[in-house]
Amino acid sequence: MWIHLNSKMILMECFIFVMITFLMTGARCEVPEVFAEAGSQAVLPCESSRTSSAEPVIIWSKANKGTVWRRQRSGLLYRGSSWSGKGTQRVHCPHTQFEGGDYSLQINNVREDDGGVYTCSLDFEGQVVTKVVTLRIIKVSFSPEALVSGMDFSVTCNVTPWAHGASMQWMLNNSPFVPQTGIPVDRYASKSMRKKATEQLTGIWTCVVAYKGKEWRASATLSVRGIIQPPNDNTKVYAAVGSAVTLPCVFSPGITPSLPVWEKLQSGSLLKSVPGHLSPSFSPSSQSPELPWDKSASLKEVGFEDEGRYRCSATVEGQKLSRNIQLVVAQIDRSVSSKKKDSVTLTCQLSDASEVTDYEWVYVTYDINGTQSVRPIQKGKTLSISQVSEENWGEWVCLFSSKDGMLGNVTYHVQLMSGLSGQKSSGFSQNTGVVVGLSCLLIVLLLILAQMYKNHQRKKRIFQYPALETIVHTISNEREERERNHVKK
Known part of the structure; x- marks a missing residue:
């Protein structure tokens, strides 16, 4: 109870002091203001040049929230219940800086509800020094958080508490956000925008807050599933x-x-x-x-x-x-020269070559181990080669690329083409005599084999009746003997 009454009295004294100073001199009490992005660390300044043999009593409090952090002369520390939950100590006042008169308060992982007016009270054995600081939290958020392409969503930049007179600008991926109308969002755009989720809107959204000649930023990453x-x-x-x-x-x-x-x-x-x-x-x-x-x-x-x-x-x-x-789709078109029958022109043809900026021809060969060798030949969409030369037999590859890099390639095999060339026709005419001669020899052999088979079959039929053959042979001999005797008489 004493702490709450003390903080209220301190705030009332500061308010009265400010009002009296304003009425008497027309001046304005400048309250330090600190901007911090949600989730970061905020440092609330509190410095004093007063010296004392003993360390002062230090009390940090927040308007309507009571004590945040307090240190007695004995060194006993106290933190407000809302600042030390679940074993985490979000507020800290470094002791090593006290000797230099720096009693600033550090708040880790600041949240939106941390924004507001803070008071630093230093009691030097009866001499009280009071400092007032305003903490403003900047946070970028999306609603809903889980987005699918095509869904409506809103992106919001909250400054808690809002600084009257401040301006704001949106940036997407470190560039000023330009809506579909083509007009950049000015510094006095709405704190919230409603858009339709697309892949073009994914990335880092940054809210730039300008206030009293200074700028502060807060960012969040938008992910769109699709x-x-x-x-x-x-x-x-x-x-x-x-x-x-x-x-x-x-x-x-x-x-x-x-x-x-x-x-x-x-x-x-x-x-x-x-x-x-x-x-x-x-x-x-x-x-x-x-x-x-x-x-x-x-x-x-x-x-x-x-x-x-x-x-x-x-x-x-x-x-x-x-x-x-x-x-x-890419393919290689082949055309034969009308002047040189053994020369062909290869053309790298694409169904859409609007992105192609460069063509390159390479010659690919393989050794007995299958190792590939590539030899660059020339630039350009077309290539003229002699198809009868064995040096050109192999794979001819057309590589096509854009200004951003390689797009693809297409291959043509020259040995397949040379099989249809005049060289193959000439070879065919030279071998015609050999083929005809071999065919005649084969026919003669077949006739001889047929005759031999016929004789074999005839003998085979006779040998089936050996007794008949003996009778025929005896009768024939007797007839010849009688004919000889008749001639002698």
């Missing part, structure tokens, strides 16, 4: 003809999207889809129990006709989220 890959609409994915590609559609971890759908959009449209026009090699997302937030799709073998825009959509907490992805 589709995190790809991070932006109309992201381009590059793939070569014949290769496999993944179209990413990954939601924030911890959420389970429902009713996932993949569509292909009509050419030149971001709204109309083409039902049933997905490629046969298109494989929608699998329902993986380990990664329920991954709804990516894939194409096992990309064709040039698969280029275009695709849309991935799903429902999260009642909000339908979607992301548009553009598939850019």
Whole structure:
């Protein structure tokens, strides 16, 4: 009770002193003001040049809240019950600074309700020195705190207690916040703004409070759950003809999207889809129990006709989220020179080359161990080579990149092309005689084998009747003998 009465008397004396000084001199009592961000440390100044052989009684109190921190001459310390809960000591007055006349109060992890008017009372054996300090807490908050893309939310900057005459400015990711109207928010903007949660609004929101020529800041990070890959609409994915590609559609971890759908959009449209026009090699997302937030799709073998825009959509907490992805397909076109039949021109062709700033051709070879060697050849979209030269047999790779880095590559195999060239036709004409000769020899061998088989079968049929053969042979001999005798007579 004595403490509460003492603090009230001190405040009343200060108020009377201020009023008398103001009425007599027209001056104004400047009360020190401290701004601090919620969660940080605040230091309330209290200094005195008075000297005493004994240390003074130090009393820090808050208006309408009683004693915050007190130290008796004996060294006994006391803290208010609301400042030392759960074993934590949020208020402290460093003893090492007392010798220099500094009795400032430190408040750790300040909260909004810590804002207000504080009084420092120093009792030097009957001589009382009183200091008054105003603590203002700045806090940035979002409502609701857990956001899904598309939800309405508000961002608020509270200064407790509010400083009349102060101005405020919003910043997002260290840049002045510019709303969709294109007009930056001025310093006298509202302390609260209502927006629709989008990926573009994620990041660090900072409230800059300007007061009496000084600035103080407080920040908070806004996280919006939704589709995190790809991070932006109309992201381009590059793939070569014949290769496999993944179209990413990954939601924030911890959420389970429902009713996932993949569509292909009509050419030149971001709204109309083409039902049933997905490629046969298109494989929608699998329902993986380990990664329920991954709804990516894939194409096992990309064709040039698969280029275009695709849309991935799903429902999260009642909000339908979607992301548009553009598939850019690359291939190498081959054309034969009309003047040089053995020379071909390779052209690196993309379905959308709007982001491409550089093309580079490299020659890739492999040794017997499968080790790859890459040799840069030239810059440019086209490349002319001789297809009959064995030095050019191998892989020719076109690398295409943008100002931000590599986008992709596409490969062409020269040995596959040379099999269709004039060199192969010339080789065919040289081997024609050999093939015809071998064919004739084979036919002769077949005829000989057929005759041998026929003779064998005839002998086989005769040997089946040996007695008949003996009779025929005897009759034939007797006939020949009679004919000889008849001639002699």
